[in-house]
Amino acid sequence: MHELAIAESVVRIASRQADGRRVTKVQMKVGYLRQVVPSALTFGFGLVAEGTPVEGAELQMEQVPAEGRCRGCGVENKLGSLPLQCGGCGGFDLEILKGEELMVESLELEEA
Ligand SMILES: [Zn+2]
DSSP states (O other): OHHHHHHHHHHHHHHHHHTTSOEEEEEEEEEGGGOOOHHHHHHHHHHHHTTSTTTTOEEEEEEEOEEEEETTTOOEEEEOSSSOOOTTTOOOOEEEEESOOEEEEEEEEOOO
């Protein structure tokens, strides 16, 4: 399960940055193209966080829609489905501008 591997790296990053304090909230950005199932990621996060400083933290995900610029006609497209296709000319050769994000954006830590 791909979400479990993502959850492991999120918990690892958050634990390291927390530097001994408890994490109460983790905010992350998840691009559409990552094909992450939010409920599966939340579930995996809960499992992996057990016994770490991240245990019990809330996971907030901001979904980033996909955007791409067509290499054929230059139109910028908001991409809502796969396969990725240009709305201007119907081409499939798109430079991805957004939608591949997968990062921990911020943490909230318990007051020391
Ligand atoms: Zn195009």
